[in-house]
Amino acid sequence: MSIRKPAAILLPALAALAIAGCASPYQQQGGYQQQSQPVQSGYSQGYGTISNVEYVGNTASTGGTVAGTVVGGAAGGLIGHQVGKGRGKTAATVVGAIGGALLGQAMANDAARNSGTPYWRVTVQLDDGSVRQFNYANNPNVYVGERVRVQGDQLYR
Numbered sequence: 001m002s003i004r005k006p007a008a009i010l011l012p013a014l015a016a017l018a019i020a021g022c023a024s025p026y027q028q029q030g031g032y033q034q035q036s037q038p039v040q041s042g043y044s045q046g047y048g049t050i051s052n053v054e055y056v057g058n059t060a061s062t063g064g065t066v067a068g069t070v071v072g073g074a075a076g077g078l079i080g081h082q083v084g085k086g087r088g089k090t091a092a093t094v095v096g097a098i099g100g101a102l103l104g105q106a107m108a109n110d111a112a113r114n115s116g117t118p119y120w121r122v123t124v125q126l127d128d129g130s131v132r133q134f135n136y137a138n139n140p141n142v143y144v145g146e147r148v149r150v151q152g153d154q155l156y157r
Helices: 004-020 063-080 087-114
Strands: 026-029 032-035 045-056 119-126 131-136 147-151 154-156
Touching: 045 131, 063 087, 119 147
Parallel strands: none
Antiparallel strands: 026 032, 032 131, 045 119, 045 147, 119 131, 147 154
């Protein structure tokens, strides 16, 4: 078995792992982004007052850039190691590792910018004392102190 076969298997597996880590925890539902949470039977309908409206910016962490740099460097080093003989092979390995690290870091930074999409979070204090939060992709144009009706996962004025 040559060293090219492990690289041919390892690189697609690393790429799939990197892409899987870019998933967003929010689902698009009903014209707004609702954070995944079960709707309890007591929350199907009620009235309340908006207690908070906040804009939540990019929620992505920078931890992925380190992993992207390391994985990219390792993959680049493996690919560079396939080229040349002697000192040329060593030089190709080093150049591949550096190039892979830079590419991996750039890809991780891009993924971090595109994940964690900004959204609006509206908090409602219901008349029964419970609190509900709703996440909207666009400004919902509601204000603190405004009375609303909650029906399922929707807010109504």
